[in-house]
Amino acid sequence: MTAPADVRAPALSPNDDTEGKKVTTPAVPARLRAHRKVDPTYYWMIIPVLVLFALFSTVPAVIGGFFSFTNYAGYGDWKMVGLRNFQNIFTDPEILASYAFTFFFAIVATVAVNVVALLLALGLNSRIKWKTGIRGIYFIPMVLSGLIIAYVFNYLFSNTVPTIAESLGITPLATSILANEQWAWAAIVFVTVWQAAPGATIIYLAGLQSISPDVTEAASLDGAGAWRQVRSISLPLIAGYVVINIILGFKGYLGTYEIIVALTGGGPGTATQSVAMRIFSGFAGGDYSYQMANAIIFFIITLIISLLQLQVLRRREVSL
Amino acid sequence: MTTALTDLRPELHGPEQLDGTLQTKIRRTRREGFKVNWWMTALMLVASLTIMVPLYFTISMALKSPEQAASGTGFAWPADPQWQNFSQAFVLTNYPAAFMSTAFITVLSVLGALAASSMVAYAIVRNWDRKFFRLSYIYLLSAMFVPFPVVILPLIKQTAMFGLDNPLGVAFIHIVGGISFNSLLFIAFLRSVPIELEEAARLDGASTWQTFRKVIFPLLAPLSATVGIFAFLGSWNDFLLPQMLIADPALQTLPVVQQLFQGQFNTNYSLAFASYLMALAPTLLVYLFAQRWIMSGVMRGAVK
Secondary structure, three states, X not given: OOHHHHOOHHHHOHHHHHHHHHHHHHXXXXXHHOOOOOOHHHHXXXXXXXXXXXXXXXHHHHHHHHHOOEOOOOOOOOOEOOOHHHHHHHXXXXXXXXXXXXXXXXXXXXXXXXHHHHHHHHHXXXXXXXXXXXXXXXXXXXXXXXXXXXXXXXXXXXXXXXHHHHHXXXXXXXXXXXXXXXXXXXXXXXXXXXXXXXXXXXXXXXXXXXXXXXXXXXXXXXXXXXXXXXXXXXXXXXXXXXXXXXXXXXXXXXXXXHHHHHHOOOOOOOOOOOHHHHHHOOOOOOOHHHHHHHHHHHHHHHHHHXXXXXXXXXXHOOOO | OHHHHHOOOOOOOOHHHHHHHHHHHHHHHHHHOOOOOHHHHHHHHHHOHXXXXXXXXXXXXXXXXXXXXXXXXXXOOXXXXXXXXXXXXXXXXXXXXXXXXXXXXHHHHHHHHHHHHHHHHHHHHHOOOOHHHHHHHHHHHHHHHOOHHHHHHHHHHHHHHOOOOOHHHHHHHHHHHHHXXXXXXXXXXXXXXXXXXXXXXXXXXXXXXXXXXXXXXXXOHHHHHHHHHHHHHHHHHOOHHHHHHOOOHHHOOHHHHHHHOHHHHOOOHHXXXXXXXXXXXXXXXXXXXXXXXXXXXXXXXXXX
16 A cells, blocks of 8 residues: 555656546537536446545544544543654654664665666576576565565574574574674565565566667677676666666565564564554554554655655656 | 565556567567577576575475474475375464455455456546546545555554454455555556547447446456456465454464464474465465466566
8 A cells, every 4th residue: 555655656747637638638529528417427436436445545544643642542531632742752762763774774675676676687688598487486576475485584594594604613693693683684674675676677677678679789789798788778778767666665665564573573672673563563552642643754754755756756757 | 565566567558569579579589599698597597596495495394394394404305295284284274264365355356456446547537627537536646645554553443343354354455555556557548548449339329337348348458467466466465454454363364374373383393384385375376377477467567
């Protein structure tokens, strides 16, 4: 639900509106249009969906927003407390730490996923043998549950890697990285890359395939080597796809949840607790209104990021 | 990883475009006889071990005896394959119940996503000159700016109040959550469909509903495949929503069940991995058998 948030951006541009009109106009001459009666079937097609949408998306958001100004624990009585929840959040070291971790993680994951995906796309787009089969292998993670994959890696990180490290005499790796307060995030990034890189790779592959073979042909006739072709042709021509991937990815990684649940559960201590995890704890912890206030702050931050990204998209004239 | 998957669906352009470039490419390859880059092939094969090794590991662990699983690195092939691990995990986690629950949610989510978003898109595109439909469009779009964590707490309360704290409720929220994005895809596609196609049907006396059903919906098929694949993967693998919404553990989905049974798997790793493997198997098998079809659907979503 969070994820697709950015994609509609280009559709909001004025061009789209005119495009829509262009298509519709020939259907009904302007003179008649004003008096045209809309077939009730169209209303039947859209109104039930709009009602459900309002009921399960807008209503909860508004109710939640309201309760962020109360001291509601999730049950029992409550009263208005004004902005107190918000004030407390800004001085709550645990919440601030979760924001710091979440943004740090999202930035690192975005960079790592895109570097890996770009390399994969270049490799898969080169003149390799058994192209379809090899691609087929690399895209397997896309269909697998992130939670279960993270459980598998949990075992690898906490049992297999330490056992191997011990037998090789590499003491720093002999204890589980997941129990290491300083480095547990790296394991989460690793599994995130494993799971998310194929998706980003597909977008890069689409970009690479849109490059006309004539361009690369001309370059190789001019004596450009493989590396030179990548640097001077492929990368500049797919810059737009990099922007798309970064925008789509970053937003998604801000809400990372299941991989952390299965790897560290937010630990050791609270070292890898994300904002989403803190908000979801609102019921169990009995601080519903407090976490709602947290959610509202999270919403405002992501909204600002979305608007900034929209600007970038507009300026680069990237269309999705 | 619902998010990563649903993220990958930029605006769709005609499928012909992709097929076109692919065909030229194939022709070109044959004519010019590109030389295979063996170094790169070898490199990509070696790198693909990062995908294959964890999968091999899962399979080999699932077949070990608990004693063998508890010793060594876990990479050794099981000395004496223990097939009964699967039947044990099957009974312990009540696999059939979890499978049916997951399948129920997935089927409803996919059908609902296709029906709801294609109808909304059709109504909006054909009535773009009407304020009501334009406002509906903007409303659906703006709602996508609200991240999921913001609505989840009130949503849990609300679904419980409506008696929807069950798989049906989860399917419902999956559909509602995907409507904005999926309608957007359908709207972009429908705008390129010439109205003349429908006018013939209209002249023959077809109603709006019949036109949609008989003319428009079949035209949307390639895009429906893309939307359907993402809806399928997204709801089958979803962890967050069922975990948060479904109150009765007996109705939980496959991923959530893996988490619920962590305590009982505890040190019996072979049992845990047998359970993981059975939970991963359905989508993995679908992928193996429908790989071409899935890949082309996914690529269609990514191609611009």
